[in-house]
Amino acid sequence: MKGTINIDQERCKGCALCIEFCPKKVIKLSDRLNAKGYFVAAFDGGKECTGCGTCAVMCPEVAIEVMKS
Ligand code: SF4
Numbered sequence: 001m002k003g004t005i006n007i008d009q010e011r012c013k014g015c016a017l018c019i020e021f022c023p024k025k026v027i028k029l030s031d032r033l034n035a036k037g038y039f040v041a042a043f044d045g046g047k048e049c050t051g052c053g054t055c056a057v058m059c060p061e062v063a064i065e066v067m068k069s
C-alpha cells in the first residue's frame, strides 16, 4: 500500500512527534517558519510512505491528513 500525507503548515507546532514515530522516516523538520514562528514538519519521501496513519494519530495538533492510494 502506498500513501501520501498533507501537513497543515499553520497548525503544525514543530513538536516532531510525527517524525519520531513514522516507521519509514519520511517526515523531516524543515527550515520553514509558519506564521506562529514554528519550524514546520515536511513530508519527504513519496515512495516510501505506506499510508499507515501513525503520523496523523500522533500529531497533537491534528495537522496531518493521510491519503492512501
Ligand atoms: S502515513 Fe505512515 S509511513 Fe506515511 S508519513 Fe505517516 S507515519 Fe510515515
Ligand code: SF4
Residues within 6 Å of the ligand: 007, 011, 012, 013, 014, 015, 016, 017, 018, 019, 040, 041, 058, 059, 060, 061, 062, 063, 064
Ligand atoms: S506531530 Fe504535528 S505538530 Fe508535531 S511536528 Fe508533526 S505535524 Fe507538526
